[in-house]
Amino acid sequence: MFVDKAKIYMKAGNGGNGFVSFRREKYVPNGGPDGGDGGKGGDIILRTDTGMNTLVDYKYKKHFRAENGEGGSKRNCHGKNANDLVMIVPVGTVVKEAESGKVIVDMNEEHNEYVILKGGKGGLGNQHFATSSRQAPRYAERGQEGKEIWVVLELKTIADVGLVGFPNAGKSTLLSVVTNANPKIGNYQFTTLTPNLGMVTLKSGKSFLMADIPGLIEDAHKGAGLGFEFLRHIERTKVLIHVVDAAGTEGRNPLVDIEKINNELASYSEKLAQKPQVIAANKIDVILEGDDIVERIKEEYEPNTRVFPISAVAHKGLDELFNAVATMLENSEFETIEFEQEYFIEDEEENYSKFTVTKIADDYYLVEGRGVEKMIGYTNIETEQGLDFVQKFVKEHGIIDELKRQGMKEGDTVKIYDMEFEYME
Ligand SMILES: Nc1nc2c(ncn2[C@@H]2O[C@H](COP(=O)(O)OP(=O)(O)OP(=O)(O)O)[C@@H](O)[C@H]2O)c(=O)[nH]1
Numbered sequence: 001m002f003v004d005k006a007k008i009y010m011k012a013g014n015g016g017n018g019f020v021s022f023r024r025e026k027y028v029p030n031g032g033p034d035g036g037d038g039g040k041g042g043d044i045i046l047r048t049d050t051g052m053n054t055l056v057d058y059k060y061k062k063h064f065r066a067e068n069g070e071g072g073s074k075r076n077c078h079g080k081n082a083n084d085l086v087m088i089v090p091v092g093t094v095v096k097e098a099e100s101g102k103v104i105v106d107m108n109e110e111h112n113e114y115v116i117l118k119g120g121k122g123g124l125g126n127q128h129f130a131t132s133s134r135q136a137p138r139y140a141e142r143g144q145e146g147k148e149i150w151v152v153l154e155l156k157t158i159a160d161v162g163l164v165g166f167p168n169a170g171k172s173t174l175l176s177v178v179t180n181a182n183p184k185i186g187n188y189q190f191t192t193l194t195p196n197l198g199m200v201t202l203k204s205g206k207s208f209l210m211a212d213i214p215g216l217i218e219d220a221h222k223g224a225g226l227g228f229e230f231l232r233h234i235e236r237t238k239v240l241i242h243v244v245d246a247a248g249t250e251g252r253n254p255l256v257d258i259e260k261i262n263n264e265l266a267s268y269s270e271k272l273a274q275k276p277q278v279i280a281a282n283k284i285d286v287i288l289e290g291d292d293i294v295e296r297i298k299e300e301y302e303p304n305t306r307v308f309p310i311s312a313v314a315h316k317g318l319d320e321l322f323n324a325v326a327t328m329l330e331n332s333e334f335e336t337i338e339f340e341q342e343y344f345i346e347d348e349e350e351n352y353s354k355f356t357v358t359k360i361a362d363d364y365y366l367v368e369g370r371g372v373e374k375m376i377g378y379t380n381i382e383t384e385q386g387l388d389f390v391q392k393f394v395k396e397h398g399i400i401d402e403l404k405r406q407g408m409k410e411g412d413t414v415k416i417y418d419m420e421f422e423y424m425e
């Protein structure tokens with residue numbers, strides 16, 4: 001089965017919690033804090049493997065979670081870091097955020113390993129929170145939550161040459177006669193349902209990879225037919241061979257066909273429309289005598305786009321066509337088409353500045369958030385300086401504004417982790 005799209009969920013491991021404990025030794029009545037740190041949660045890593053060429057592995061199993069880090073323990077014992085979860089994808093997989101469709105990473109040849117989700121950091125044990133005036137901190141940091149995300153994996157085959165054209169134009173036939181690929185060929189529309197790939201090897205020994213996709217029809221970009229979905233497979237090919245049924249065996253006008261396909265390409269993307277193209281005027285074995293259709297196509301499109309009369313079935317004109325394509329591949333400078341990152345998984349900083357305020361009773365509010373928690377952990381609020389610092393922090397981070405918005409008045413209590421404050425204007 002050829003699966004070229006999959007929607008999956010992934011979550012990095014949570015960090016282990018820091019630990020609260022105190023040394024107990026003979027002859028030492030009140031030992032210092034010795035709670036160890038939590039271990040780091042596992043990352044989710046994407047890795048390409050050239051031996052893999054479909055996304056079938058992601059069709060049935062859809063949830064992927066990396067392990068959580070172990071909690072810290074007494075006697076400064078550090079919790080174990082979790083193993084990373086490595087997910088293997090085919091080369092050419094583009095990973096997009098599921099909801100927005102924005103690109104996170106393009107797993108092309110150069111980008112063969114990518115940490116998509118970082119595991120949560122382990123929380124610090126209480127040993128880190130001792131200060132000269134606060135020697136027995138009963139506080140330890142919680143492990144950071146591993147990030148999670150739904151993504152769509154899309155396999156965009158990396159072929160040098162792509163075949164486009166109406167259904168029944170002879171694309172699959174052409175692929176089958178010059179490569180060892182064995183695509184389905186039939187005299188009915190949409191014989192090809194999934195993309196096919198084949199290696200073309202010329203007499204000169206040169207070779208390139210060619211992709212055949214289902215036929216396009218007019219209004220394909222509005223959802224008609226099948227082919228439009230598959231255009232992404234030829235988005236990064238270097239040259240397009242536009243196959244047209246020059247004999248008009250289905251009663252259509254080849255000149256109109258070419259124009260319609262070009263319009264469909266342009267409505268998919270400007271890049272596709274601008275791609276170097278040659279026209280393969282196919283089925284010349286059945287063109288009626290005296291029909292000058294090939295000349296008329298040439299008149300319309302040459303010299304910008306070269307036109308090659310061929311017969312895929314009768315193996316006519318194929319050397320000329322493919323030699324010209326090979327020369328185009330050789331002589332032109334092609335930028336490697338890479339999909340640039342458009343979606344950035346929320347970074348640390350942002351995470352730290354987030355907080356939530358919950359109204360628990362009429363005069364009682366709860367403030368939570370990683371940045372807030374850390375601030376409280378580090379601050380010795382038993383000193384005036386420490387208290388000042390907390391006040392400044394909650395003001396500057398918009399926490400007071402939010403509390404007021406939820407109705408806090410003078411005299412109400414605000415709980416921030418293990419601290420309670422009375423609000424005064
Ligand atoms: N006479 C003649 N028939 C051809 C030639 N090339 C292909 N055909 C026929 O045209 C029909 C369609 O060929 P396919 O190769 O399946 O066409 P396709 O473009 O891949 O079609 P879709 O997969 O539906 O998009 C088949 O019956 C082929 O035998 C040719 O050069 N001459």
Ligand SMILES: [Mg+2]
Pocket residue numbers: 171172173183184185191192212213214215
């Ligand atoms: Mg086909």
